[in-house]
Amino acid sequence: MHSLGVRGSWLPSTRRTAAVVVAAVLGASCSTHDGSDTQPPPTTVSSGTTASAGALPATPTTDDPGALAADIERAAATLKDPSATAGEHRRAGELLQLAVRALTVGPQALLPRVAARLRPETAMIVRLDVRSSRLLGGITAPQPHLPAWRIVAPAPTEELLRDYRAAQRRTGVPWTCLAAIHLVETRMGRIRGASTAGARGPMQFVPATWELYGAGGDIDDPRDAIMAAARLLRANGAARDLPGALWHYNQSHSYVRAVTGYARTLQRSPWMYDGYWSWRVLYSQERGTYVLPVGYPRVRPVLLPDS
Secondary structure (H helix, E strand, O other), X not given: OOOEOOOOEEOOOOOOEEOEXXXXXXXXXXXXXXXXXXXXXXXXXOOOOOOOOOOOOOOOOOOOHHHHHHHHHHHHHHHHOOOOOHHHHHHHHHHHHHHHHHHHHOOOOHHHHHHOOOOHHHHHHHXXXXXXXXXXXXXXXXXXXXOOOEEOOOOOHXXXXXXXXXXXXXXXXXXXXXHHHHHHHHOOOOEEOOOOOOOEOOOOEOHHHHHHHOOOOOOOOHHHHHHHHHHXXXXXXXXXXXXXXXXXXXXXXXXXXXXXXXXXXXXXXXOHHHHHHOOOEEXXXXXXXXXXXXOOOOOOOEEOOOO
8 A cells, every 4th residue: 555656665564565656746756657658648838828627727936935925825815714615725725736846846945935925824834845745756756657547536525534534533543644645645536546566546555455454345445445544554553653653654754754744734724634635646757747637648638837
């Protein structure tokens, strides 16, 4: 069970798998591609345009820290607003994702200049997200091919939140940790595809580990997979040492720190849940970073303009 993203393999007592972490904002992921390039040609998003119905909004500008900070604060205000529509929350989350990506790949001096213009809570979130993005982005190099995945719409926010909370009640594993794992592993279920080691499903289990923790459920069902992940973490001491339990989920210090960062944000600022749920699949390929929209590979991938 492991990220469609971190390259490398590990050998815990119960399973062996290679991960492919979908690096939260960078999209730096390890491809499960078989070497054939059968995807449709990419679309390119230019500044101020939307290339297709599946494309993200234009990437934020990075040459004006004040303007970028203002965009981030507007997005945060929308996510905090209970009267905002689901579509407004989604667009705000997407904007935050691209803003964090811009801060991740931009000049080192940009982050402190933007953070200094943000409210303390927003600055904390942005700093944690950029750190997590850099950690995950350092795990794997850009890939030569686009992945042999299917990208689908995730389950609704309310449904997933019920599943995370149900797993917390039964196992004691914080819902924020389960949501953070789900975010990193498959963008909360958007990615359908096996890792190089055969890990499957929204929480990325290899079959042997699923036999131990799946309790007879469906490896591809979000509720069953979330519950199985909680069982695995509980069995590996989550009540005493949650980072240590996460190490058993993926034996990478960078992975553990990144997941912990997202979980910490959700604990302190639960309104960011809708924002993270809105984050799209970004994939780091040698040509640049692509948005893999819902419907991929039938729907064309979108090359971000600064790639």
